[in-house]
Amino acid sequence: MVDLQAIVDDIHRTLTPRIGEGKVADYIPQLARVDAAKFGMSVIDLDGRVYKAGDCDEPFSIQSISKVFTLTLALGKHGESTWNRVGREPSGSAFNSIVQLEHENGKPRNPFINAGAIVVSDLVLAGHTPREAIGEIVRFVQYLADDTSIAIDPDVAKSETATGYRNFALANFMKSYGKLTHAVDHVLGVYFHQCALAMSCTQLARSGLFLAGNGKNPITGHTVVSSQRARRINALMLTCGHYDGSGDFAYHVGLPGKSGVGGGILAVAPGRASVAVWSPGLNHNGNSLIGSLALEMLAARTGWSVFGAPAT
Ligand code: DON
Numbered sequence: 322m323v324d325l326q327a328i329v330d331d332i333h334r335t336l337t338p339r340i341g342e343g344k345v346a347d348y349i350p351q352l353a354r355v356d357a358a359k360f361g362m363s364v365i366d367l368d369g370r371v372y373k374a375g376d377c378d379e380p381f382s383i384q385s386i387s388k389v390f391t392l393t394l395a396l397g398k399h400g401e402s403t404w405n406r407v408g409r410e411p412s413g414s415a416f417n418s419i420v421q422l423e424h425e426n427g428k429p430r431n432p433f434i435n436a437g438a439i440v441v442s443d444l445v446l447a448g449h450t451p452r453e454a455i456g457e458i459v460r461f462v463q464y465l466a467d468d469t470s471i472a473i474d475p476d477v478a479k480s481e482t483a484t485g486y487r488n489f490a491l492a493n494f495m496k497s498y499g500k501l502t503h504a505v506d507h508v509l510g511v512y513f514h515q516c517a518l519a520m521s522c523t524q525l526a527r528s529g530l531f532l533a534g535n536g537k538n539p540i541t542g543h544t545v546v547s548s549q550r551a552r553r554i555n556a557l558m559l560t561c562g563h564y565d566g567s568g569d570f571a572y573h574v575g576l577p578g579k580s581g582v583g584g585g586i587l588a589v590a591p592g593r594a595s596v597a598v599w600s601p602g603l604n605h606n607g608n609s610l611i612g613s614l615a616l617e618m619l620a621a622r623t624g625w626s627v628f629g630a631p632a633t
Contacts, residue, residue: 325372333374343602343610346582351480361599363522369540380519384581387515388438395444407437416564427498431561442512451510465528478517525597532589566606573617575626580608590625
């Protein structure tokens with residue numbers, strides 16, 4: 322039996338001298354205010370046991386990790402027709418890249434790059450006002466994590482709305498191709514607010530449990546999606562969840578994962594555990610530098626991988 326708490330403690334101890342490495346995102350002014358010297362890690366197994374270290378219960382801005390939850394919602398509302406609007410291929414480009422969109426007539430490569438997530442927000446908005454759609458997203462995440470205290474940080478939402486020039490460019494560009502159904506400011510209103518959800522590592526790991534549990538949250542007993550859908554969301558996280566760093570993450574960690582520029586990463590060990598890490602310093606692909614290392618150490622020490630069984 323592996324002693325998960327001992328592994329998590331050892332990862333925390335080993336990485337402590339390096340916390341603060343990387344560059345905190347500053348293109349959203351409110352994110353630049355975050356203390357770079359933070360590190361948190363929570364691992365929750367399918368029996369609901371929690372193994373944690375550091376700043377694991379401090380809420381932070383989940384940013385692009387929210388794209389996993391809105392994709393799940395959009396698939397629930399629109400089913401497979403979601404894929405008429407957004408692709409399923411890795412982009413090999415930065416999360417906020419605009420170049421590929423013109424070559425591909427305004428249809429984003431995947432739901433995790435910003436352009437793709439904006440299309441997914443448009444899908445979640447169907448039949449709702451922006452306020453209702455934002456409420457639906459918050460309630461869905463609260464239901465996944467079984468925690469009604471989860472909320473949006475309004476200062477982060479405001480800060481990103483005021484400076485989201487690149488996202489406005491992406492959304493207007495897609496609108497010009499007829500790829501968005503709703504008004505650009507309504508779609509981006511939903512997108513900016515979902516990115517501004519504030520959650521701790523423990524809350525995030527709980528919200529990812531359904532992906533580790535074949536679609537069912539083993540703590541609440543709620544079946545969130547079918548096992549096939551959980552596998553497919555995991556596949557997208559593996560191939561696209563770290564943008565142009567997805568190959569590297571698969572190589573070093575070997576688990577589906579989704580990063581955010583707030584420095585969080587949600588990783589899924591199917592059949593075993595849901596894991597969240599947070600450390601705000603980012604690598605050159607915009608993914609948490611220390612968080613990625615922590616997950617690499619966890620995968621190495623537990624043997625968890627979607628690519629093969631651990632050596633015996
Ligand atoms: O749209 C943006 O730029 C941010 N709200 C989210 C980007 C993000 O988290 C990319 N992930 N590493």
